[in-house]
Amino acid sequence: MEFDVVIVGAGSAGLSAACRLMQQANEAEQELSVCVVEKGSEVGAHILSGAVFEPRALQELFPDWEERGAPLTTPATRDELYLLKDAEKAQKLPSALVPKSMHNTGGDSTRYVISAGNLTRWLGEQAESLGVEIFPGFAAQEVIIEDEVVRGILIGDMGVAADGTPKDGYMPGMELRAKYTLFAEGSRGHLGKRLINDFALDAGCDPQHYGIGLKELWDVPADKHEPGLVLHGSGWPLDSNTHGGWFLYHAENHQVVLGLIMDLSYQNPWLSPFDEFQRMKHHPVISQHLDSGKRVAYGARSITKGGFNCLPKMTFAGGLLIGCDAGTLNFSKIKGLHTAMKSGLVAAESVFEALKAGDEGGQELTSFTEKWEASWAYAELKESASFGPAIHKYGTIGGGAYNFVDQLLGGKLPNVHDTTTDHGKLKPADQFDKIDYPKPDGKLSFDKSSSVFLSNANHEEDQPCHLRLADPELPIRDNLPKYAEPAQRYCPAGVYEVIEDDEGNPKFQINFQNCVHCKTCDIKDPAQNITWVAPEGGGGPNYPNM
Template sequence: MEREAMEYDVVIVGAGPSGLSAAIRLMQQANAAQQTVTVCVVEKGSEVGAHILSGAVFEPRALQELFPDWQTLGAPLHTPVTHDDIYLFNNAEQARKLPATLVPNTMHNSGNYIVSAANLCRWLAEQAEGLGVDIFPGFAASDIIIEDNVVKGIIIGDMGLDREGQPKDSFTPGMALHAKYTLFAEGCRGHLGKQLINHFKLDADKSPQHYAIGFKEIWDVPAEQHHAGLVVHSAGWPLDDASGGGYLYHAEGQQVVVGLIVDLNYSNPYLNPFEEFQRYKQHPIIRQYLKQGKRVAYGARAIAKGGLNSLPKMTFNGGMLLGCNAGTLNFAKIKGNHTAMKSGMLAAETVAQALFAGDTGGKDLTAFAEHFSNSWLFDELYRSRNFGAAIHKFGTFWGGAYNTLDQNLFGGKLPFTLKDEQPDYAMLKPASSVQPISYPKPDNTLSFDRLSSVYLSNTNHEEEQPCHLKLKDNSIPIQVNLAKFAEPAQRYCPAGVYEIVEEQDKGPRLQINAQNCIHCKTCDIKDPSQNITWVTPEGGGGPNYPNM
């Protein structure tokens, strides 16, 4: 197909913290060196921030380096953390508040801010555009241009295809964006990043990446229940069959954000992460802040939490993986925004150094590895390398005790490394060997159903387009996943995309409601047969988060 093409020095895929920080740092470096660099950022969301979802307690370290005058420039960091409450939930009614000495140092948040990551990205985009970066929201990078084993750019997805992939009257072919270097900052489990890791074997000799699914809701609450700056974290109940933890942050404007993180290495195929989140909100510690409030937003997103042990090689011929696309999140802090930003800044400095020296592109910029290893980002990930593996191996209580000892007494520098070599998708037990889990019906006050929740995510896709949830083998959902695992896609999807439908005289079939998809990528991660591949739908489709 003939495609229009545009040429840039650097193309960045994804307008999240890492991609925007890379774009900004590139232009800062170019201005300081009096060099001309052309940079563009493509973003699949309808606007910058539309697909950004994060807790988020934000550590401003990377922002301080990127913009020392961020306060004067009006960065949307308005709510400093005032204090932390950390609990161990024993059961549905009881909890123990943990003293600071029994909590890993990484969980303390003095000097941090409660923010909307989506609004922070919108602000970063404004700064990038002010420096001369081209930003194209609503354009999904659907494919990679690889020639002679060198990444030469990306293809923007075609618009106006019908369900069978045939052009409609509105068909518009996607453009080719050529670049000397292409930086992939798609977020957790980026579909192009996944291809690059496989193509260039970037994860050779690494532990498999590990994931969680993170839920988030925003509530408007009465003034007497709101304490701006309060951070609440919890471990334990309701996750009896999984590891993870909950959070509740008191943001600005009488709003509370509440969420639950469920590790995707759970073994019971009947576990429903969405329903676990609904139960979580019923605990008295959480309920006291939500009662008489109104839920105004909902979303969910996968989280890459393997840390340093699972971090792939981040460079290859013609490009790099950045941020959560590589897995730079520090799960010991439950934070990935500052680490993603720093990875983008380091990448930008490496690319700028090469371009200013006359580099014409296409190389494997291995100098990045040295920049990374000499940075605070590497030091931070190294110190927390055992955090997730300890919880997976020893459980929430003893794993938490180990991590408190490791972080508080040894600064994360015990002379050994714990590894977790079992992929999350391989952890499910046969349904016949476990007990089904019975979840209560929603009360529509604190707990809700999935479809009403998806409505609050403002999710929309053009219905007449190819399904972006691809099955490698159409027989596997029924013959394997349903027969052996009671088809867990019905439960692990937080948006009700997958249903088993009984058809008269035909038996069961898997129905895919792709219109509901909120782009969390959980299906791509947790499917026990690894039969589902998430690819980009038309640009602009998916959730439209206002300030998540």
Template sequence: MEFDVVIVGAGPAGLSTACRLMQQANEAGQELMVCVVEKGSEVGAHILSGAVVEPRALNELFPNWKDLGAPLKTEVTEDQIYLLKDDQKATKIPNGLVPKTMHNDGNYIASVGNLSRWLAEQAEQLGVEIFPGFPASHIIYGDAGQVAGIGTGDMGLDEEGNQKDTYMPGMDLLAKYTIFTEGCRGHLGKELIAKFELDADADAQHYGVGIKELWDIDPAKHQPGLVLHGAGWPLTEGGASGGFFLYHAEDNQVTVGLITDLNYDNPHLSPFDEFQRMKHHPLVAEYLEDGKRVSYGARAITKGGYNALPKMSMPGALLLGCDAGTLNFAKIKGTHTAMKSGMVAAETLFQALSNGDEGGNDLTSYGDNFKNSWLCEELHRSRNFGPALHKYGTIIGGALNFIDQNIFSLPFTIRDNHADYAQMKPASECNMISYPKPDGVLSFDKPSSVFLSNTNHEESQPCHLKLTDNSIPLGQNLQKFNEPAQRYCPAGVYEVLEDENGEKQFQINSQNCVHCKTCDIKDPAQNITWVTPEGGGGPNYPNM
């Protein structure tokens, strides 16, 4: 099938690209064939974010979004930021000492999954074709090495790759230009960055893993619009950094989560268990007690910011949103930045296609248009936020960020060029971390959590978690790092089992995978590659 533009991923970046492209085409009376492929069973099924949404990009894309029924209903009414000193104490940071980027006046607590579903409706009304349940499994290259489209994965294969009775071959979707908006650590984006050396002039990219739950709470404790952020305990005990969030949405629900920076060095640390014990802190527990957990999920976050941005154009393609790393970590927000990256792309594409461009070119004009946008200005303004925290810690780094964001822009750039996976120390050099057993009230185990993510993969299909070398987990990672995949995975995918003879086996429970991509990022040997499973497989997040 041939299109003018194929977009990989129905998240905010991809759908904003599609909408803005078709808005321009319809205004000009020009016909364009645009399609979006989405690996989730439906649009929004794999979307996971905090989220407090800044509506700046949405205001530009659909100025009448309120009249159109966009699912942004709960405006932020109050910000509270805390430093957790230990498992009992917390210090509230005065608003006057908080970096301006952490203030949320005019922003909305929302489900980005539901926002994506709404954007998909707008895109279809504008004439975009959307194919959920069709993962882009591989890139199609043209004779000159340019990106010429994507292929969707075959369906109905068994674990050995043999055809079952339900076999259905994938489709080749060819395009003048292909837009990659897969979200954080997209496997095709990863391939493109390496093939075209897009990160040659960029700092090392950095990541976090965000783990989130949705709770129904006691109406008497619910404060619609209240936003809580915090840092410190429990991560500091394990030498890690990151922070928690708790947002009061509508309908007596709160979203609570913990972001763990993936540059931590202690292989005994478990982001999942850090999150579970964080909920027992009195500051958080007071809202959750007598409540009910209704959903769970996890997702990696691209947080390197401006300094780590790769070149986003290449022959025949653009790399956008969190696939490129446009999230503004100083705001802990990536939705408005992803949307704007897509809108700039759409304007660049439309200009090229209107001028008779037949495709396959390197649209370097995207880079110029990006630099002239408020998106670039915003990311550049926040370029020191993450590196300052990484290099100088929460207190000193936070003070530098306060100066940088509130008083005057620092006349220099702080760099952090150390890859996250390379920070891990041998287990023998690190303190063991003993995590309490979950109580089933505030804290839970991984199996019951994965159950709430509605994760499902078709039985008997090729494993989508590929090991470059099967000997590394037991022969290298177990000996040196006590095989950290058992702990950094928030879904219990990786296990080291031992039989009655003492023989160890590395087991991959790929059916548990919530597609967070943490393993692809944090494995110290860089031995794991996440690829798309059979179409529609994975989590199915409601209201996340």
């Protein structure tokens, strides 16, 4: 199938690009074919984000978004920031000492507590009404590259058995060819990762840095609900060498959104981000919002948080990287939806400008770089270039102080860099004490299996495993003795286990059916032995409104 533009991923960046492309085509009365492929079973099924949303890019895309019924109904009304000192104590930070980028109330822009999944569902409806073709349940498996030019994508085969043979109902993958292909897969997109490597797009950049974001949605009693209340915090239960922070937002419909973002640059292989998240909920500052509530959803996703210093070149012959596939999130704000959307808008304007001028495709759109670097989103990222690296270098307190002063001085302090990869930070297990996490109480804290159940994760069992090991022997031979095989702890869904075989020897088991597509294994494995590829389309989590 041939299109003018193919977009991989129906997230905020991809759908914004699709909408803007069709807006321009309709205004110019020019025919344009735009296709969006989405590996989730529906638009929004794989979307997970905090989220407090800054509607700047949405306002540019749809100035009448309120009349169109965009799901922005809960303005942020009150902002608090805490440092948790231990399991019981906390210090509330005065507003005057909070970096300005982390303020979510006041100023000239209203921000909203939203479901990113519901926002993308709404964007999908707008895109289809404009004439965009959206194919959910189809996973882009390969990039079509001819003579060093991207010509489209190959959709994965459907109905393939675990041994690689066709099953009943087998459907071969198809080529979707395009003049230009936009990759908007989200954090650690598997095609984006290959493109960055194949075209050396990260030459001269700091290595990209990531976090893992774990999120739950709770129904709470009306008397405990304050719509628009926004809480952020850091400190306990993470130690001084483990950076991250938590968020708690009061959303609509008597629901509370709770999450932990933990940097994947941590050193201790005994750490389990999932279990840190579960015990964190017992702190009084947090538990008071959850008491008498019911957990109704769970999910996890990696976060591309390196920022400006890690931003790769986003152009190559025949296509563009946009959104979190490139790393446009502004971690100083703990926000990425608005910048991802803006990258999509700039991409759409650059592509349409070329096509309108008669371009037959396959060129490198240098005009995108000029437009992107002139945008407010690029300026935001540049202003906050040191935010994450300063925390990595000076710690949560020292890095926070650096960033506060840097923002106070208008970005005049020297740019801080972090040139060590996240997986390269992991140290041998014998340098740390094993962590005995408390058992979940079933009220505030829970186990992985019940959590994965709430993610609605599902994969057809009789299909090839989408978690590929370059060396199948390495986990037991190398990672187990040196790092106590950290995959069984850094995975938030119980995908990886070390079990005993019939002879009593350790065996590495992959329960790929549990996978929530967070990509943490692809990022944190110390030997970079695990590669995440797209499973059969429609597999993975099915988040209702995350």
